[in-house]
Amino acid sequence: MINITRKEHFNAAHKLHNPAWSDEKNLEVFGKCANPNWHGHNYELFVTVRGEVNPETGYSINLRELSAIIRKHVTDKLDHKNLNMDVDFMKGLMPSTENVAIAIWKELLPFITALGCTLYCIKLCETENNYVEYYGE
Amino acid sequence: MINITRKEHFNAAHKLHNPAWSDEKNLEVFGKCANPNWHGHNYELFVTVRGEVNPETGYSINLRELSAIIRKHVTDKLDHKNLNMDVDFMKGLMPSTENVAIAIWKELLPFITALGCTLYCIKLCETENNYVEYYGE
Amino acid sequence: MINITRKEHFNAAHKLHNPAWSDEKNLEVFGKCANPNWHGHNYELFVTVRGEVNPETGYSINLRELSAIIRKHVTDKLDHKNLNMDVDFMKGLMPSTENVAIAIWKELLPFITALGCTLYCIKLCETENNYVEYYGE
Amino acid sequence: MINITRKEHFNAAHKLHNPAWSDEKNLEVFGKCANPNWHGHNYELFVTVRGEVNPETGYSINLRELSAIIRKHVTDKLDHKNLNMDVDFMKGLMPSTENVAIAIWKELLPFITALGCTLYCIKLCETENNYVEYYGE
């Protein structure tokens, strides 16, 4: 068994704002991230899959297939979009890095499983100074 | 004479949209960058200043002063903001990387000149795959 | 449960020298790192915390709070300092990357725990070619 | 116990081609990687070793020794070589990133064990967009 990771990108706008709260509380908790007119990031997404090496190919997963799955089901829906407004699988979710990573996990899980591999980790970097890693539990 | 460069950051939302054009033309020219609900980037800003080395300090410019100037006059106004809506010195300008870099040049020029140095270059990276460099002419 | 990581920096001087040994043995074991007049590094520190996502904020931990804790209790005490001479929590310890990482773990553990999160990993990069990861045991 | 990682490099040529298959099937599975006249990469290798910290040195392993072992037994044999033709420990193996990482694990394991440490992970980056991690099982 070996872990293999594919890196993909998307650039998106978002804001962190809880509509159940006052503007003051939103500013206190979220700081600059609560700016009403949005801000944005270059997100880096690392998808790690665990599988056995196929002796005929030397591959645990074909990275071209993995990349195509990530693009079709995730990054094409996130890239150059507004994470609060434009993304079906983010509807009703605060677009924190944590929640975006967990939502990406849920989107990818059935497709990775269908290939006979195990989805191992979603790592999502929001800036060069912070990232999250979600292992499915 | 020596060139010294300070790197700063800001994360912002924007869109590229010419209101004089149809939606079709905007989409044709700007592609995904025309998404009506915005997208965003982690911008990296490199400010290069040219000056003589002061024999008492070994400095051509004090980087703490240079950083404070950039933050006060530029990145504090751009960080976690919407480049189309929130920034006084971007009003009426298409927020392309080119125009943001030129606007930053104009903001910084008087303050760098007042310190007895020459503003040499504004380099602005929008993604890891593209950046502009403006030398003032 | 999700892991979130904050990156911070410090620049410090140190040397590796065991006073119980001869200069020859110090040189043999530590090589250039034993230079009596010190050398130094730009250290990169990655603090990984594990926690549950709060449904009201989408946060597992507020990164501004995490950053403030790291700066107050760790990097403000290490930055632009001599790791052999200037740092209270390094007293009597060889300032190898391993020992600095373990000492940082001990400094941060009570503050992370007090926030209801689990300190998961301290990763400390001394150069671009070597780093340590400490998981608390 | 602490994990310590050393990064090394090698630049090599390879192709992915299964001689039991037709050219069409090789192209279908391996795409551009099947180019008969080879292509190549700048590989980045991260060797992670787990050990106890020696109180006399502050070291879990002496990185100069670790680096010398990696260079002698692995990267000197891979650097500026053809992974299909020139490397004794790759003979008969498809030089996928997975297989190169596993082969490196096997080469290094006895030497790391002999130093009283545990080989923890081989991470091998083929491009900036993909890498594998092998933990020995």
Next chain:
Amino acid sequence: MINITRKEHFNAAHKLHNPAWSDEKNLEVFGKCANPNWHGHNYELFVTVRGEVNPETGYSINLRELSAIIRKHVTDKLDHKNLNMDVDFMKGLMPSTENVAIAIWKELLPFITALGCTLYCIKLCETENNYVEYYGE
């Protein structure tokens, strides 16, 4: 006038070998780069174009057009190829970083000029430790 740069990639095999020389002289001059069975690199290509900002778009050049030109005329012909054997515009040239950069300049010049811009610089990185910059003279 402003400079704008697009980064593209290609992974290729090559060797440095002058057929007019003995094997000994090739080895003496080119060292490991003369390995008869090839080696390879992940090349990073930065194409810098100089132009005026169009007030209607904020663009000096449309980066999607620039990227398409670079891919069609340069990187699609170099990626996953052998620089000594597979590339029409490298025929008869020693595939040193210098010569590849100059050949790329010649390929791109007419297409950049046709767009009303000036080709300013070809920067080609062979490893993280060396790169060339060609300005056309």
Next chain:
Amino acid sequence: MINITRKEHFNAAHKLHNPAWSDEKNLEVFGKCANPNWHGHNYELFVTVRGEVNPETGYSINLRELSAIIRKHVTDKLDHKNLNMDVDFMKGLMPSTENVAIAIWKELLPFITALGCTLYCIKLCETENNYVEYYGE
């Protein structure tokens, strides 16, 4: 004519302190960099040389020769050293990034010239956020 750049490294300690000044003035001008017990950095050095391409080799300069010159005359003298105390060619100079870069230029100039090339630029990065570039005048 083409520019070629070689990157090298050194890790060193230093402090910025003008002995003609009071401690207060040193602290005011140099801030944390005046810490009496030193601090340090991982310096990255980029040496750019300009030359004609030799048609027999495709080289403007042999990078192995350039690297050997830089190591012998510069980085071996700076690496794991104290820039205020240990380096002959820094004696009497404030070890600011500016002054270190200019001193490196002076050390390398005769050796690059002797190879028939032009020393074009010394770029020295002290942290990821600041660097200087010296062009010899």
